[in-house]
Amino acid sequence: xxxxxxSGGGLVQAGGxxxxxxxxxxxxxxxxxGWFRQAPGKEREVVATITWSGSSTYYADxxxxxxxxxxxxxxxxxxxxxxxxxPEDTAIYYCAAARSSFLRREVSDFGSWGQGTQVTVSS
Numbered sequence: 001x002x003x004x005x006x007s008g009g010g011l012v013q014a015g016g017x018x019x020x021x022x023x024x025x026x027x028x029x030x031x032x033x034g035w036f037r038q039a040p041g042k043e044r045e046v047v048a049t050i051t052w053s054g055s056s057t058y059y060a061d062x063x064x065x066x067x068x069x070x071x072x073x074x075x076x077x078x079x080x081x082x083x084x085x086x087p088e089d090t091a092i093y094y095c096a097a098a099r100s101s102f103l104r105r106e107v108s109d110f111g112s113w114g115q116g117t118q119v120t121v122s123s
Contacts, residue, residue, distance in 0.1 A: 002026040002112045004095045009117030016085050016121070022078040022095030022114060029076040032098035034110055035069060037091035037119075044094070044107055048080065052101035062088075085121045092116040 008020040020035065034049035048069035049058045057069055068081040078095055096110035104110065 002029075002031075002097050004097060004112060004114035006093065006095045006114045006117040009093060009119045011120045011122065012085055014085060014087055014121055014123050017081070017083045018085065018119060020080040020082065020093055020095075020117060020119075022080075024076040024078070024097065029071075029073050031101050032104050032109075033069075033071060033078045034096050034098065034104065035078070035080045036094045036096055036107065036110075037089075038094070038116075039091040042091075046105050046107065047093070049098075049103060049105050050078070051103045056103045058103055058105045082119070085119075087121045087123045089119060090121050091119060093119050 003025045005023045030052050032051050035047040036044050037047050038044040050069045066084045070079045094116045095114040097112040098104045098109050099111050
């Protein structure tokens with residue numbers, strides 16, 4: 001089992017930027033990772049995912065061109081750089097580890113989850 005701890009959330013004005021981090025511990029960091037979010041009253045949705053090597057990524061249409069996912073395997077850390085933030089980006093953001101090293105994009109493909117970090121974008 002892997003333990004995941006997110007950080008970097010907060011309150012930001014529309015158009016601003018935030019960088020989320022996710023520190024992993026436990027089993028080796030040799031698996032695909034992803035960022036997901038859940039707004040009040042809505043289902044959890046994928047934001048971005050990345051393979052173990054970092055060579056392939058996937059982005060939800062709603063964040064393409066604004067968010068960038070990356071990872072530092074030497075530090076066992078996953079990142080999400082969020083630019084041009086919009087009020088509709090407001091949600092709890094979760095880091096998750098997949099069950100394999102290949103690119104995944106479904107919530108059900110991810111078996112380990114962090115506790116989440118709140119991101120609030122004011123208009």
